[in-house]
Amino acid sequence: MEELAIEGGTPLRTMPYPSWPVWDEREQRQLLEVLHSGQWGILDGGKVAQFERAFAAYQGARRALCVTSGTAALEVALRALGVGPGDEVITSPYTFVATPSAAFLVGARPVFADIDPATYLIDPSQVEAAITDRTRAIVPVHIGGCPCDMDAIMEIARRHGLYVLEDACQAWGASWRGQPVGAIGDLGCFSFQASKNINAGEGGAIVSNDPELAERCWSLHNVGRVREGAWYQHEFLGWNYRMTEWQGAVLLAQLDRLPEHVALRADNAAYLAARLGEVEGITPAAVDPRVTGHAWHLFIATYDPAAFGGRTCAEFLKMLNAEGIPCSAGYVPLNRSPAIRRSLAEQAGEIGPWELGEVDLPELPACPVAEDLCQRTIWFQQRLFLGDHEDMDDIAAAIAKIQRAVL
Numbered sequence: 001m002e003e004l005a006i007e008g009g010t011p012l013r014t015m016p017y018p019s020w021p022v023w024d025e026r027e028q029r030q031l032l033e034v035l036h037s038g039q040w041g042i043l044d045g046g047k048v049a050q051f052e053r054a055f056a057a058y059q060g061a062r063r064a065l066c067v068t069s070g071t072a073a074l075e076v077a078l079r080a081l082g083v084g085p086g087d088e089v090i091t092s093p094y095t096f097v098a099t100p101s102a103a104f105l106v107g108a109r110p111v112f113a114d115i116d117p118a119t120y121l122i123d124p125s126q127v128e129a130a131i132t133d134r135t136r137a138i139v140p141v142h143i144g145g146c147p148c149d150m151d152a153i154m155e156i157a158r159r160h161g162l163y164v165l166e167d168a169c170q171a172w173g174a175s176w177r178g179q180p181v182g183a184i185g186d187l188g189c190f191s192f193q194a195s196k197n198i199n200a201g202e203g204g205a206i207v208s209n210d211p212e213l214a215e216r217c218w219s220l221h222n223v224g225r226v227r228e229g230a231w232y233q234h235e236f237l238g239w240n241y242r243m244t245e246w247q248g249a250v251l252l253a254q255l256d257r258l259p260e261h262v263a264l265r266a267d268n269a270a271y272l273a274a275r276l277g278e279v280e281g282i283t284p285a286a287v288d289p290r291v292t293g294h295a296w297h298l299f300i301a302t303y304d305p306a307a308f309g310g311r312t313c314a315e316f317l318k319m320l321n322a323e324g325i326p327c328s329a330g331y332v333p334l335n336r337s338p339a340i341r342r343s344l345a346e347q348a349g350e351i352g353p354w355e356l357g358e359v360d361l362p363e364l365p366a367c368p369v370a371e372d373l374c375q376r377t378i379w380f381q382q383r384l385f386l387g388d389h390e391d392m393d394d395i396a397a398a399i400a401k402i403q404r405a406v407l
């Protein structure tokens with residue numbers, strides 16, 4: 001019997017997986033152009049504007065606006081939709097904290113609708129059940145880069161007169177029934193943070209087909225200026241969330257490479273899913289047949305302890321890491337997050353800002369599916385899918401090795 005690496009045996013794999021970020025002379029040339037131009041901000045530069053046009057075209061949207069982060073994009077988008085105090089925003093408990101944070105940051109309240117256990121994506125029937133007369137917007141999150149059921153969500157939104165803001169922060173190049181995500185709803189947000197599949201260190205974008213909403217976002221991200229107005233003419237209250245030309249330059253080069261990366265990740269992910277189909281107890285997240293493009297920011301799989309001699313998912317992840325396979329546990333359910341519960345209490349006036357220590361934070365309604373899955377989920381990150389099928393074979397082989405050893 002082979003000894004597990006965690007117990008001192010030889011790791012199944014010692015070769016590293018592809019590293020991230022990926023860059024070449026394209027990024028270098030773009031960055032030097034900005035440096036030498038002396039135009040480092042968007043007010044007189046052209047890189048961000050050029051990227052916005054290219055990214056809008058890539059996502060099949062009329063307009064794209066770059067901002068400083070995905071979080072800023074969500075905040076600006078909600079403000080542009082007029083979401084504010086007293087309003088409720090329905091979103092998923094299985095997402096990055098920025099999704100519900102953005103609702104709080106505009107004074108609104110996030111309400112969690114549980115996820116579908118097969119896909120990890122917001123369950124449209126749970127969205128419908130969470131609607132009240134205060135609901136203003138639905139924020140579906142295309143987690144891992146897999147589009148949500150946009151047919152059902154758009155239909156619910158239309159029937160109830162709600163806005164749809166797509167959190168597409170992990171879904172560059174993803175599409176639902178042939179339509180790129182982001183501009184299926186009223187507005188869509190993307191992130192270019194360092195871990196993301198297209199990376200400028202930090203950065204975000206808002207896409208839209210609605211010119212009026214796009215103008216509102218432009219004003220909000222540019223301290224409330226108006227397009228033809230004077231420099232010190234501020235018609236609205238806004239932020240300075242302008243992206244720098246450095247980021248625009250890097251993003252132009254990154255976007256150039258994105259289509260080939262999207263295809264490569266999709267090929268490797270499909271191959272890994274097939275290989276894991278041969279392993280008992282590891283079930284990849286289901287992909288709806290109406291998904292025509294998946295960004296594969298994350299490859300998400302559900303772990304069944306019974307198939308691994310009762311080892312917990314945390315124990316299994318340690319064993320798999322020791323075998324040379326990078327993997328992690330992923331999100332905690334946000335309906336249990338102290339930050340969210342604290343913000344709710346603050347919003348209700350039950351506690352003051354920075355009131356820490358002995359405070360009783362309110363409990364939110366349970367999201368049983370997300371809470372259960374967060375205990376037994378495995379993430380493989382996007383960079384692993386930039387190699388070849390042998391890289392995928394090693395993942396399956398390491399899992400099989402562990403299974404033989406613990407059973």
Ligand SMILES: *Cc1c(COP(=O)(O)O)cnc(C)c1O
Nearest residue numbers: 069070071096098169170191193
């Ligand atoms: C990364 C991410 C964000 C936030 O983006 P930042 O650029 O890190 O602010 C929001 N939502 C999801 C689902 C994300 O993955």
